[in-house]
Amino acid sequence: MVDYTPIVMPPSTRELSRKAAIVGIGETDYGADYQAQRAKAEGYEGPTVESLATRAFERALADSGLDRSDIDGLTCSFTYGGPEPRELASMLGLSPRLCRSNGTIMAGPLPVACEAIARGEADCIAMVYAVATRSIGRVFGGTGPGTLYVGPKTYYYFHPWGWSGQAAHWAMICSHYQAKYGVREEELGAVAQQVRLHASRNPNAVMQKPFTIEEYMASRYIVRPLHLLDICLVNDGAVCLIVRRADLARGMAHVPVDVAGWGEAKLTSNKFDVLIRQQLRPQIEEAGRQAFSMAGVNQDNIGHFEGYDAASFHLINQIEGYGFVRQGDGVGFCLAGEMDLGGRLPTNTEGGNLSCSYMHGWSQVAETVRQLRGEAGERQVAGLEFAMTSLAQTNSAHPMILARGEAA
Amino acid sequence: MTVTRPERVRGPLDDAFWDFCARGELHIQKCGECAGFTWPVEQACEHCGSRALQWERMSGEGRLVSWCAVHQDYYRGLLPLPYDCILVELEEGVLFVSNPHGFGYDDMSLGMALRLAFIDCRDPAGDKFRLPVFEKV
Numbered sequence: 001m002v003d004y005t006p007i008v009m010p011p012s013t014r015e016l017s018r019k020a021a022i023v024g025i026g027e028t029d030y031g032a033d034y035q036a037q038r039a040k041a042e043g044y045e046g047p048t049v050e051s052l053a054t055r056a057f058e059r060a061l062a063d064s065g066l067d068r069s070d071i072d073g074l075t076c077s078f079t080y081g082g083p084e085p086r087e088l089a090s091m092l093g094l095s096p097r098l099c100r101s102n103g104t105i106m107a108g109p110l111p112v113a114c115e116a117i118a119r120g121e122a123d124c125i126a127m128v129y130a131v132a133t134r135s136i137g138r139v140f141g142g143t144g145p146g147t148l149y150v151g152p153k154t155y156y157y158f159h160p161w162g163w164s165g166q167a168a169h170w171a172m173i174c175s176h177y178q179a180k181y182g183v184r185e186e187e188l189g190a191v192a193q194q195v196r197l198h199a200s201r202n203p204n205a206v207m208q209k210p211f212t213i214e215e216y217m218a219s220r221y222i223v224r225p226l227h228l229l230d231i232c233l234v235n236d237g238a239v240c241l242i243v244r245r246a247d248l249a250r251g252m253a254h255v256p257v258d259v260a261g262w263g264e265a266k267l268t269s270n271k272f273d274v275l276i277r278q279q280l281r282p283q284i285e286e287a288g289r290q291a292f293s294m295a296g297v298n299q300d301n302i303g304h305f306e307g308y309d310a311a312s313f314h315l316i317n318q319i320e321g322y323g324f325v326r327q328g329d330g331v332g333f334c335l336a337g338e339m340d341l342g343g344r345l346p347t348n349t350e351g352g353n354l355s356c357s358y359m360h361g362w363s364q365v366a367e368t369v370r371q372l373r374g375e376a377g378e379r380q381v382a383g384l385e386f387a388m389t390s391l392a393q394t395n396s397a398h399p400m401i402l403a404r405g406e407a408a
Numbered sequence: 409m410t411v412t413r414p415e416r417v418r419g420p421l422d423d424a425f426w427d428f429c430a431r432g433e434l435h436i437q438k439c440g441e442c443a444g445f446t447w448p449v450e451q452a453c454e455h456c457g458s459r460a461l462q463w464e465r466m467s468g469e470g471r472l473v474s475w476c477a478v479h480q481d482y483y484r485g486l487l488p489l490p491y492d493c494i495l496v497e498l499e500e501g502v503l504f505v506s507n508p509h510g511f512g513y514d515d516m517s518l519g520m521a522l523r524l525a526f527i528d529c530r531d532p533a534g535d536k537f538r539l540p541v542f543e544k545v
Contacts (some may be wrong), residue, residue, distance in 0.1 A: 157449075158505040159413075159416065161493055162413070162414065162487050163478070163493040168476060175474045175476055176495075223477065269444075273503060276474050
């Protein structure tokens with residue numbers, strides 16, 4: 001069950017900017033695990049939250065070049081449940097002084113860890129996120145055990161009219177936009193196509209084969225106008241980020257990636273007006289303003305964007321809402337190649353939730369770290385100093401700005 | 409003809425909404441303090457938090473704001489696929505998720521005028537209710 005209990009976001013103040021840096025990243029084998037899960041060869045045993053978390057942690061630790069004894073903090077973010085933090089610490093062979101759960105999706109856990117470091121609660125925190133979404137058979141939308149009275153009211157209140165689930169939300173947002181700005185379905189296809197093209201350069205992505213607009217149009221609808229190829233994956237995986245006090249993060253195995261800014265804005269009322277007519281703009285714009293101000297940068301400084309593509313079209317809401325492009329121009333921006341490598345704002349370069357992995361915003365952060373380090377291989381964005389990540393849902397927005405730190 | 413629809417959220421206030429529907433009327437909660445409408449049903453005003461909510465009857469006139477067609481079988485065979493959902497702005501300003509009645513996906517346009525109607529339904533437990541839907545004017 002999704003824990004919707006909000007975590008308390010630290011304030012977006014300049015004092016907390018760049019006080020901590022990401023020094024290690026670890027991810028599981030999204031593509032290979034997905035294939036194995038689908039093939040279910042004889043003797044196949046599905047992953048568990050514990051097995052996934054352990055793999056991601058070991059990789060992040062190796063990536064950081066640190067010893068276990070350097071890790072004095074552990075936080076757990078298990079969207080669909082998992083071991084208690086102390087249990088996980090003992091499994092991983094850690095004895096951290098800070099050890100606690102830390103939200104679920106990437107809507108605050110990283111700022112919370114940065115604040116804990118700034119307060120002196122720990123110097124080096126391993127943040128672990130893991131979900132076995134596919135293996136536990138989680139379903140999205142419709143009715144069934146545990147689907148009534150859970151989560152935002154719009155996810156279940158309109159069952160009698162057959163309207164529920166995230167895809168129906170995005171379809172309704174998208175349809176209004178199409179009618180208002182005159183965007184054709186073939187043009188919308190460019191967004192999912194662009195993200196898949198990025199994924200084709202990522203050997204760890206679940207879906208790597210590029211598709212044509214004809215193939216897009218021929219793919220089945222989930223909720224029209226959105227096709228199967230517009231909707232995010234459901235897969236198992238884990239991400240571990242190792243975050244260290246900024247002054248201790250220099251001279252390490254990789255260039256540190258500083259957490260420079262974050263923001264948070266939540267919807268309080270008029271949900272459908274904000275969602276459909278305003279295309280989520282009020283909350284995205286406000287949260288973005290906080291993050292830019294905290295980091296001391298603006299849109300022109302951001303060279304790479306990692307948004308929350310639960311549905312393809314949601315990326316358009318985000319790049320417009322954060323002010324990278326005018327409202328109504330987002331699809332044209334994508335069609336012009338501006339979200340590709342070499343474009344104005346390469347977006348979801350690992351393949352996002354649509355084609356790489358659905359890790360509730362965590363894999364987007366790992367990719368941003370690779371990009372800012374300059375270690376993204378053939379999908380590297382050139383000359384990057386600042387990047388923005390965004391977790392945006394139907395009723396909140398949580399952007400972050402990450403910065404390439406000083407190597408020594 | 410009575411059609412089967414997925415389960416409704418139930419509770420004293422929700423049931424009051426459905427009781428109005430059973431009489432062929434659409435009522436939405438209106439705040440006695442800030443005059444804002446709250447939908448779906450809540451204990452307190454979504455705008456100002458006041459508990460002075462009272463039912464207000466809607467005229468039934470509306471305009472189309474958005475639409476979609478559900479192709480995925482979210483309700484495991486309960487609803488014939490595909491089916492259309494619409495978002496209607498009621499004359500009073502409330503945005504209301506509903507279904508079109510007598511017209512379909514290819515016949516929709518932004519701002520088209522709509523009028524309230526009711527269809528006879530039963531929920532999976534067999535309880536009958538009337539569902540507010542919208543027709544073309």
